[in-house]
Amino acid sequence: MIFGVDVASMLLGGVAAGMVLFIVSVGLSVTMGLMGFVNLAHGGFAMLGGYAIALAMKHWGLAFVPALVFGFVVVAAASAVLERLLYSRLYRATELDQVLFTIGLVFMMIASVTVLVGPENQPLMLPAFLRGQINLGITQYRTYSVAMIVIGILIVSGLWLAFERTRTGAQIRAAVDNRRMAESLGINIGRLFTLTFAFGSGMAALGGGLGAEFLGLDPQYALKYLVYFLIVVAVGGLGRVTGVFYAALLIGVLDFALKKYVPQGGTAFVYALTILLLLWRPHGLFGSKTT
Amino acid sequence: MTPSGVRWADHPAAVALAGRHRLRAWEPIPWVLALAFYFVFPKYLGFGTELLITILFAISLDLVLGYAGIVTLGQAAFFGAGAYTVGMLAKRGIWNEPITGLVLAALVAAAVGLGSGLVLLRTGGLTLLMLTLCTMALLEEAANLAHEYTGGFDGLDSLPIAPLFGVFEFNPLYPKTQYLYVVAVLFVCFVFVRTLVYSPFGQSLTGIRENTLRMHAVGAPVRGRLVLCYTLSAAIAGVAGGIWAQANAYVNLGTLGLDRAATVLIILVLGGYGRLYGAFVGAVAYVALSHFLSKIYPTAWQLGLGLLLVVIALFARNGILGIIEAAARRLRPPRAAS
Numbered sequence: 001m002i003f004g005v006d007v008a009s010m011l012l013g014g015v016a017a018g019m020v021l022f023i024v025s026v027g028l029s030v031t032m033g034l035m036g037f038v039n040l041a042h043g044g045f046a047m048l049g050g051y052a053i054a055l056a057m058k059h060w061g062l063a064f065v066p067a068l069v070f071g072f073v074v075v076a077a078a079s080a081v082l083e084r085l086l087y088s089r090l091y092r093a094t095e096l097d098q099v100l101f102t103i104g105l106v107f108m109m110i111a112s113v114t115v116l117v118g119p120e121n122q123p124l125m126l127p128a129f130l131r132g133q134i135n136l137g138i139t140q141y142r143t144y145s146v147a148m149i150v151i152g153i154l155i156v157s158g159l160w161l162a163f164e165r166t167r168t169g170a171q172i173r174a175a176v177d178n179r180r181m182a183e184s185l186g187i188n189i190g191r192l193f194t195l196t197f198a199f200g201s202g203m204a205a206l207g208g209g210l211g212a213e214f215l216g217l218d219p220q221y222a223l224k225y226l227v228y229f230l231i232v233v234a235v236g237g238l239g240r241v242t243g244v245f246y247a248a249l250l251i252g253v254l255d256f257a258l259k260k261y262v263p264q265g266g267t268a269f270v271y272a273l274t275i276l277l278l279l280w281r282p283h284g285l286f287g288s289k290t291t
Numbered sequence: 292m293t294p295s296g297v298r299w300a301d302h303p304a305a306v307a308l309a310g311r312h313r314l315r316a317w318e319p320i321p322w323v324l325a326l327a328f329y330f331v332f333p334k335y336l337g338f339g340t341e342l343l344i345t346i347l348f349a350i351s352l353d354l355v356l357g358y359a360g361i362v363t364l365g366q367a368a369f370f371g372a373g374a375y376t377v378g379m380l381a382k383r384g385i386w387n388e389p390i391t392g393l394v395l396a397a398l399v400a401a402a403v404g405l406g407s408g409l410v411l412l413r414t415g416g417l418t419l420l421m422l423t424l425c426t427m428a429l430l431e432e433a434a435n436l437a438h439e440y441t442g443g444f445d446g447l448d449s450l451p452i453a454p455l456f457g458v459f460e461f462n463p464l465y466p467k468t469q470y471l472y473v474v475a476v477l478f479v480c481f482v483f484v485r486t487l488v489y490s491p492f493g494q495s496l497t498g499i500r501e502n503t504l505r506m507h508a509v510g511a512p513v514r515g516r517l518v519l520c521y522t523l524s525a526a527i528a529g530v531a532g533g534i535w536a537q538a539n540a541y542v543n544l545g546t547l548g549l550d551r552a553a554t555v556l557i558i559l560v561l562g563g564y565g566r567l568y569g570a571f572v573g574a575v576a577y578v579a580l581s582h583f584l585s586k587i588y589p590t591a592w593q594l595g596l597g598l599l600l601v602v603i604a605l606f607a608r609n610g611i612l613g614i615i616e617a618a619a620r621r622l623r624p625p626r627a628a629s
Contacts, residue, residue, distance in 0.1 A: 038417060089605060095362050095416065097604045100560055103553065104600025111594035223549075227424060234421045268432035271425045278422055282414045 005139045010257055016145035018252020019152025020214055024207030024225075025232040026159065026244050027200020033176040033239020035193055037087065038095055040102040042204055043229055044109040044222040049075040049205020050212050051113060054124045064127045071209050076202030083197045088190070106222050113219045124212040144213055151210065155203075156245050163241050172196060176239035228255075231274050235284050243286025312489035321571050325474050329467075336470040342574055343473045344535050349559045349570035350484055351527035356556070357565030358488055359520045360500030361412070364552055365423030366528055368407070368430050369400040371547030373529030376400070378542035379440055381450040388453050389461075393476065393533045400529020401522050403430075408521035412514060424549070431547040446543030450536065461537065469538040476534055480527055485567055487523070496520055500565075557596065560603060563610030572611050 028042040053071035056062045062070060082105075090098050126144060134143040163169040171192055174182040183189050208217070215225060228251070236247030251270065258269050277285065299305055328339050348370055355361045373396035380386040380395065411422045434441045441447065454460045459468040487493050498506045499513055506513050536542045545551060554577075562573025580599070585592040607614055 032417065036416075038420065086601070086605065093604070093608075095420070096356070096560075096564075097608060099362065099364075099420070100557075100600050101604035103557075104597040104602075104604065107593050107597030107600065109597075111590045111597060114590050115594075227428060227549075230421055230424070234418060238417070264436055268429055268436060271429040271432060275422060275425050275429065278414065278418050278425075279410055282418045 009139055009141060010260060011253060012141055012145055012149070014253030014256035015249060016148040016152075016252070017214055017256050018249035019148050020207055020211035021228060021232050021252050022152060022207075022245050022248035023155060023210060024204050025229045025236075025248060026241060027196075027203045028229055029233045029236060029244045030172065030176075030239055030241070031193070031197050031200050032233060033237075034172065034179075034196060035091055037091065038098045038102065039087075040099060040226060040230075041105040041109070041222075042201070043224075043226040044106045045075050045079055045201040046204040046208035046211075046225075046229075047113065047217070047219070047221040048078070048109060048208070049202075050124070050208030050217045050221065051117060051122060052205065053209035054122045054212065054217060055117070057125060064130070068206055068209050071205045072202040075205035076198040079201035080194055080198035083194050087197070088193075106226075110219045110222055117219075119219055122212075122217040124209065124217060126213065148210065148213075156241070159241050168192070168195070172239075231270070233284075235274060235277060237284030237286040240284075240286050243284060247285060312485075321568070322474075322478065325477075329470055329474075333467075337466045340466050340469045340473050340538050342578055343470075343477050344531055344538065345555065345558065345578075346570050346574045347473075347477050347480055347534070348528055348531040348555050349562070349574055350481060350567075351524045351531060352555050352559050353564055353567075353570055354484060354488070354524040354527065355521055356559065357569065358493060358500065359496040359517055361517065361521065362420055363423040364420055364549070364556070365425075365427035366524075366555060367547055367549070367552035368423075368427040369404055369525040369528035370532035370535070370551060371427075371430060371434065372400040372403045372525075373397065373532030374536040374542045374546040375434060375441060375532075376529070377452075377533040377536040378447045378450055381452055381536075382442075382447045384451070387451055389455050389472070389537050392452075392537065393530050396529045396533025396536075397526040398529075400532065401526035403529075404522040404525020405518065408518045408525070412517045412521060427547060427549070427552060431544060434544055434547055442542075444544060446541055446545075448541040450540045450542070452537050452540060461540065463540055466538065473534055473538060476530065480530060481567075484527070488567065492516070492519075497565075557600065559610075561599070561610050563612035566609075566612050569610055569612050576611055 024043075024046045027045075028039060031037060031039055031042075049071040052074045053067045056067045056070050057064065086101070090101055093101075130144045130147050132143050133140045134146055136146070163173065171182065171187045174185070175187060175189055175192060179189060208221070215221065232244060232248045232251055235251065236243035236245070254273070255267075255270055258267075262269065300309075325339075325343065329336065332339065348366075351369070352363075352366045355363055355366070373393075376396040376399040377392050380392065386392060386395065407423075407426050411419060411426065414422060435443055438444070452461050455468055455472055459472075461468055488496070495506065495511050495516055498511065499516060503513060532546055535546065558573040558577045559570055560573070561576055562569035562571065580595065581592055584595045603610065609616070
């Protein structure tokens with residue numbers, strides 16, 4: 001029974017980490033799928049969101065949930081402005097230019113946060129009802145991890161409904177599959193992209209705040225976890241909400257389990273697996289070829 | 292169309308093509324400056340050595356990125372492979388002769404490049420970007436894990452490198468030998484790359500960068516060319532890594548890190564990629580800027596670098612050399628076609 005409990009707690013931890021990965025990465029997947037834009041600044045938006053949330057709680061005494069909403073709105077608005085002013089100029093540029101531009105943006109974000117707030121880790125105080133342990137019948141577990149899983153499931157269901165059942169969602173899917181055709185049908189791609197970009201960055205901000213408990217929050221966050229976000233997107237396939245969800249869970253559980261049982265070579269294993277997987281299916285596990 | 296074969300050579304296009312690779316009057320300048328540096332700043336030779344190695348590394352990246360158009364974020368994988376080859380062989384007392392050590396470093400790095408290139412270059416776009424990044428991260432993790440051989444996180448230090456030609460000692464405090472040695476190696480590698488990019492092989496790389504589909508259509512072995520270019524570039528990066536390990540007498544995990552890969556990419560782009568001298572201009576400008584800006588305020592450097600990258604990506608895609616070329620074209624009266 002001890003083994004069973006062990007596996008259960010490992011799965012819970014891994015799934016909770018996977019949920020954070022999903023919430024941050026989903027926006028990246030959709031924007032990359034939609035415009036083919038290699039946005040390496042996505043982790044930067046997550047970092048900025050985390051800071052907005054942590055600082056709003058610390059200085060304005062905002063409660064956790066309103067602070068999350070605040071972080072989402074601020075980052076979404078800021079990214080919409082950036083998208084209109086700068087990103088949109090580079091849609092037709094080469095991959096290299098996009099990579100350079102977004103790396104430059106990340107550097108600027110890291111430097112500004114370091115100057116304005118400081119280089120140290122920013123603690124994020126969780127509300128009392130999310131702290132401590134919860135009894136799940138078979139095992140005691142951290143309340144926050146369980147809450148994280150519930151939040152993640154709520155978000156993925158909401159996104160799935162929005163993606164599959166609303167008009168905007170259908171437009172996004174159409175544009176991911178065939179942008180020219182969607183444009184000829186009169187879908188306003190530019191507006192659609194600003195919308196999804198802002199929403200995706202807002203989600204990243206949410207993930208930055210919600211995940212601070214697991215990933216920490218310091219200026220280097222923007223680059224430290226970028227490889228993980230990119231792996232999730234590449235494995236899940238571009239522009240696929242469910243693909244990203246499964247990929248995030250897979251990577252979350254794998255990473256958690258490997259770090260626990262093989263603390264030495266765990267990370268190397270994730271990289272090796274990603275390479276093999278991408279060689280086997282260059283468009284990701286759940287992606288299709290038409291992008 | 293010109294009727295007879297003789298007049299083909301007089302055609303303006305043919306003249307331009309034939310003259311493209313001729314030696315320009317200004318081309319010896321960087322080498323004169325490099326040698327002058329040796330005599331004028333004997334106290335800064337360590338710094339100069341580092342700069343020249345960076346230039347060599349940037350040239351290797353220019354070959355894949357600038358000429359073949361392969362967007363890679365993992366070039367440091369080969370730098371590290373070369374550095375660790377030299378480091379491990381010297382530390383274990385197997386081989387510490389510098390010049391043959393560099394050849395070994397180049398061979399190992401080329402093997403890594405060939406192995407990874409054969410599989411990675413099947414893909415493109417984001418997948419390729421991710422794969423180069425993951426390959427480098429994997430090597431870094433492997434070097435971290437095999438600490439019995441690589442020294443793990445601490446790396447290998449005080450490498451016993453044999454004197455050059457059995458005569459000239461590598462002294463880490465007075466790196467005179469290192470400096471001249473690096474100048475010589477850089478020169479050899481540069482002549483090789485210069486010859487390569489003006490050869491038919493180099494032209495076909497440019498063709499692949501500009502229009503892969505058309506190169507397929509004219510029957511060029513696109514993948515073979517790309518893999519070969521990737522391997523050669525890896526070998527040169529391996530030489531850069533090997534010489535770095537020899538000059539500093541140590542290796543660490545930083546040789547394999549994303550930081551190094553990103554820095555060299557920035558340097559190349561700053562100078563102008565796809566231009567032989569972009570690496571030179573970029574490295575000098577980068578070092579000058581970093582020195583100047585980090586004096587004002589340490590974080591200002593990162594902010595300035597970020598701003599610079601954004602500006603380059605948005606407005607000056609060909610870097611400093613591109614700006615100079617555009618300015619020169621404006622100033623010079625339009626030449627008659629002859």
